[in-house]
Every structure is written in structure tokens, then in C-alpha cells.
Amino acid sequence: MKNKSLQNDSRRDFLKKGLMAAAGFYIVPRHVLGGPGYTAPSDKLSIAGIGAGGKGESDIMNFYGGGRADIAYLCDVDDRRAAKMRAQFPKAKYYKDYRELLDKEHKHIDACSVSTPDHMHAVIGMAAMQLGKHVYIQKPMAHDIYEVRMLTEAAPRYKVVSQMGNQGASGDGVRQLVDWYRAGVIGDVSEVYCFTNRPVWPQGIQWPTTKGTVPPELDWNLWLGTAPQKDYVDNLVPFNWRGWWDYGTGALGDMGCHIIAPAFQVLELGYPTEAECSVGSVYVGEFKQGYFPDSCPPSSHITLKFKGAPGKPDVKLHWMDGGIQPERPDELAPSEIFGDGDNGTLFIGTKGKMMCGTYGRDPNLLPTAKSKETVVPQTLKRVPGADITGHYTAWVDACIAGYGSEQEKELSSNFRVAGPLAETVLMGNLAIRSYDFRKPGTGTGRRGEWDYPGRHIKLLWDGPNMKITNFDEANQFVKRTYRQGWSLGV
Missing domain, CATH: 3.30.360.10 (Dihydrodipicolinate Reductase; domain 2)
Structure with a gap:
């Protein structure tokens, strides 16, 4: 029994030392791991671009250009409109129906960009917020006054970071x-x-x-x-x-x-x-x-x-x-x-x-x-990088910092x-x-x-x-x- 106990103690010591070693590995400074300019995956925002053509295309590229966004998913009802962004981001999984995207991938999405025709802004934005996803919705935010009010009230209720796409x-x-x-x-x-x-x-x-x-x-x-x-x-x-x-x-x-x-x-x-x-x-x-x-x-x-x-x-x-x-x-x-x-x-x-x-x-x-x-x-x-890109970068940074952060409170067009x-x-x-x-x-x-x-x-x-x-x-x-x-x- 004594020997068995010693064996168990030795095994626990081994596991403990192994976990400590592993922990030590993960806290190596990021720049050592990835080189200068490296951004750790945990410091990147996983974005689903819903509406991938036209304004959606420029929105996606402005998010990506800031260096802290991962364009992980693309969604568009028209394959023609999505073709350019699908080629630009071949690893991004593609969907036609935003409902299927959110249903299947919500665990892997941090935020959604909504760049569709106006009549679809509210239902997509609300569905994303109800899943706890941060949202960037193109102007004019929604199609009618009631929809805008519901989105405005939903952002604090679901504690998500919001921004409307009026970059100026x-x-x-x-x-x-x-x-x-x-x-x-x-x-x-x-x-x-x-x-x-x-x-x-x-x-x-x-x-x-x-x-x-x-x-x-x-x-x-x-x-x-x-x-x-x-x-x-x-x-x-x-x-x-x-x-x-x-x-x-x-x-x-x-x-x-x-x-x-x-x-x-x-x-x-x-x-x-x-x-x-x-x-x-x-x-x-x-x-x-x-x-x-x-x-x-x-x-x-x-x-x-x-x-x-x-x-x-x-x-x-x-x-x-x-x-x-x-x-x-x-x-x-x-x-x-x-x-x-x-x-x-x-x-x-x-x-x-x-x-x-x-x-x-x-x-x-x-x-x-x-x-x-x-x-x-x-x-x-x-706003750093203002004029155009600053509006996008500020939202990405605020999403990473979280709802209620100083970055979120300072957003120029949160809801x-x-x-x-x-x-x-x-x-x-x-x-x-x-x-x-x-x-x-x-x-x-x-x-x-x-x-x-x-x-x-x-x-x-x-x-x-x-x-x-x-x-x-x-x-x-x-x-x-x-x-x-x-x-x-x-």
C-alpha cells in the first residue's frame, strides 16, 4: 500500500510539474512566440461578415486592415456578390442564410458585421445580439423607427458592443x-x-x-x-x-x-x-x-x-x-x-x-x-486613424475590451x-x-x-x-x- 501511495504521489508530482511547465510555456511573451507585430489569437476578433459585396466588401476590408480582426465567416444571399471576398478569405466558411450561420457557428463567432439592404438590418442584428455577439450595422441602422428603438434597447440588455456604419x-x-x-x-x-x-x-x-x-x-x-x-x-x-x-x-x-x-x-x-x-x-x-x-x-x-x-x-x-x-x-x-x-x-x-x-x-x-x-x-x-478606418478599428478594439469598457463608452456611433x-x-x-x-x-x-x-x-x-x-x-x-x-x- 505504501509503495502504491508513493507511486500515486509521484504521478501527482509528475502531472503537477508537467502542468506548471505547460503554464510556463503559455506565458512566454507574445513577441517571442510570433515575432514583432504578432497578434495572439486571443487578441483577435472573430467576425462574421453578413453581406459580403458592395458596402459589405469595404466594411470587411476595413475591419481586416486594422490587424486585430479575423474574417472567419462570410454570408451573402448572392454568390456573385460574395465571390471577391471568398477569394480574398478562402479559409472563411461561407453561408447563404444568416440563420444557418448563427445556428451552426455562434460558438466560434465574436461579432457580426451587417451590410445588407436596409429591410434586413434589424432581424439580423437582433439575432446576433441575442446570441451575445457584438454588432456593426450599416446606416441607417434599420428600416423603420420601431426597429431602431428595439436595437438600441437590446445592446445594453445583451451587453454587446455596437456601432452604426456612419464612419464620419x-x-x-x-x-x-x-x-x-x-x-x-x-x-x-x-x-x-x-x-x-x-x-x-x-x-x-x-x-x-x-x-x-x-x-x-x-x-x-x-x-x-x-x-x-x-x-x-x-x-x-x-x-x-x-x-x-x-x-x-x-x-x-x-x-x-x-x-x-x-x-x-x-x-x-x-x-x-x-x-x-x-x-x-x-x-x-x-x-x-x-x-x-x-x-x-x-x-x-x-x-x-x-x-x-x-x-x-x-x-x-x-x-x-x-x-x-x-x-x-x-x-x-x-x-x-x-x-x-x-x-x-x-x-x-x-x-x-x-x-x-x-x-x-x-x-x-x-x-x-x-x-x-x-x-x-x-x-x-x-479617434486614432480617423476619417474612415478609425471608425472600424475603434469598434474592433472596443469589442475585444468588452461591453462597458472605456473603449466601448467612447465609440462615436454606438447605439x-x-x-x-x-x-x-x-x-x-x-x-x-x-x-x-x-x-x-x-x-x-x-x-x-x-x-x-x-x-x-x-x-x-x-x-x-x-x-x-x-x-x-x-x-x-x-x-x-x-x-x-x-x-x-x-
Whole structure:
């Protein structure tokens, strides 16, 4: 018995020494193991790229370029769109259905990037968050206001790191605008103009009457997802879906989160209180006005009102798309570019004006000579590698650090910040759709005889309760009905 006991003790000693040796091996410094610049696997974020073509492609490459992301899985309903990223990341396992991906691989995924058409953002993002996966969701975060609110509330509930894909929010330009405003350089702002040349895809048109042939590489049913059942039509995939309400959110949804974001950060805006709009007309034939409720309008001018930040005046924000621009500021020289030419944001203050281009780039005081002459304290920390890649790298770093970390709290567009912004953008669309609510009458369509007046309605918005208080018909656009078999799961 004694000898057996000694043997057992010896075996325990051997195992103990072996484990200690193994432990000693694993705590060798990483640079010794992998050489300079080596990143340990435990310090890499395993990402599933859901939506691998177009914007999804650039998102994936920006994550990968930071050096701390492992593109472990790819998912796309269209093999054609995924081909380039599949070739770039041959070891990444590929799926067509995000539900199958999450079901089979969730134990090996840390985070999901969602770069699909707008109508699928919410269901994919919610499914990922419910599994405890960090999420990066392309703007405008979701298709309708209710979806945005549910995603915003879900991030802290599931303790996941979130970021919306409006990369300019992490740029130096927006932070320079904030610094100027906090220093009182232009006084108090009560009016802002935001404008874009979008749409650059068809809007204000009739749904095609000719059924197309579904490409063999595309799963049309999966592409439709939450949207109503319709036959496939040509020239919808992969880009022109943006102009149809069933799938996209129009010019405002495409560019609003980029161009309105500077105003949100500078003026500390929250939910709007009022919204009204006017939209451009479409003519079919010589004089006949078209009415196409399935399609976003060719142009619009939306006015949103906000309560001012403490001690600041209320704010009126104008959104103009379809190439419409506000009056050119007198302080801008005739040869100088307004915004970036096609897009921009103009702040009108009691002591002066300032402007920027898309993503908050090229911030300038007006006259522009003042920009270099005016030095103010830096009140906001800059994001390393900002402009484009910094937005992606900051999210990856925050995911690795974890929910509640300083990195997560400092993200420029986590859902605490992005949610109210995205809801504001979609509130503008709600005003557009309410404007076009009444169908045409029976007029001949000749000039002067058309009896479809349109309705320029001012909508009063109860932000906390997500409700229009003065025109109940508009509330149908706050939350859409999904196709049978699809659910947000909340």
C-alpha cells in the first residue's frame, strides 16, 4: 500500500510539474512566440461578415486592415456578390442564410458585421445580439423607427458592443466643428441645412410590370426576407433597391446619417418634436403627374424641429435631396465650393457660420480664411486613424475590451448615440410617406386640372412613445409588418 501511495504521489508530482511547465510555456511573451507585430489569437476578433459585396466588401476590408480582426465567416444571399471576398478569405466558411450561420457557428463567432439592404438590418442584428455577439450595422441602422428603438434597447440588455456604419462620426472634422461651437466662435445655432445630390438611382417611378428571371446565384426568397412577397424584377439587385420603400429608405436613409450626424454631435440633439416636408413631382408623358407610392420621391425638402440643448435655442434642421441646395452663404467666395459640392452641412449661428462636406470632412468657418486663424481648445478626444478606418478599428478594439469598457463608452456611433440619429432620419421618411398618403383623384392629369393636391402635413412627434400625436394614419409607417415566417424576436 505504501509503495502504491508513493507511486500515486509521484504521478501527482509528475502531472503537477508537467502542468506548471505547460503554464510556463503559455506565458512566454507574445513577441517571442510570433515575432514583432504578432497578434495572439486571443487578441483577435472573430467576425462574421453578413453581406459580403458592395458596402459589405469595404466594411470587411476595413475591419481586416486594422490587424486585430479575423474574417472567419462570410454570408451573402448572392454568390456573385460574395465571390471577391471568398477569394480574398478562402479559409472563411461561407453561408447563404444568416440563420444557418448563427445556428451552426455562434460558438466560434465574436461579432457580426451587417451590410445588407436596409429591410434586413434589424432581424439580423437582433439575432446576433441575442446570441451575445457584438454588432456593426450599416446606416441607417434599420428600416423603420420601431426597429431602431428595439436595437438600441437590446445592446445594453445583451451587453454587446455596437456601432452604426456612419464612419464620419469618428472623423476629426466633426470634432473640429464641436470645438469651434463649444468655444462660442459662431454663437448659438438655431438653424442647420443638410443637403445631398442623392438619389443617384431611380426614384419616383412605377414598379416594373415585367417579371424577370432570377439569376441562379441569387436566393430571391432570402433576399426578400422580411419584405412582402413579390416576383423578381430586373435592375433591383444589387443597388436600385434603395429607391423602393419595401427595401430601402431613399436618399435620406442613404446619406442622412452621414450628413445630419455633425449637427447631432455639435448641437447635442435628441428626438425631433415636429416634421414636415414637400416632395418633387414626377411627370409621365407631357403633362401627366405620376403617383407611385411604392417608390421614394425624386427629391424632397424636410424640416425637423428639436428642443435645444440646456441653455441653447431650439433648432430647425432642413434636409434637402435630389440636388436641391440652400442659398449659398454670402461669406463664401464665388469660386469656393459649398460643402463638398454635392453634399454638405451648414450651421447658421448668431455670430457666424460654419460648414462641412460629407462625413463632416473639410470643416470650415465662414469666411473660410477664419478656419486657420481661429485656434480653440480641443474638447473632444480624436479617434486614432480617423476619417474612415478609425471608425472600424475603434469598434474592433472596443469589442475585444468588452461591453462597458472605456473603449466601448467612447465609440462615436454606438447605439446610444446612433439610435436617436437613425430615428430622426427615418422620421423624415415618415413625413414623406404621410405627405403622399392620399391617392390621386379622377382628374384628367392636364395642367390645372389635376385634382390630387398632396398634403403638406406638420407631424407632431412623441419621441419616447414613438407616436405621431396629430395624424394617426402616419403611425402605420412607424412599424411595418413582416412577411409571414419572419420576426424581430422581441
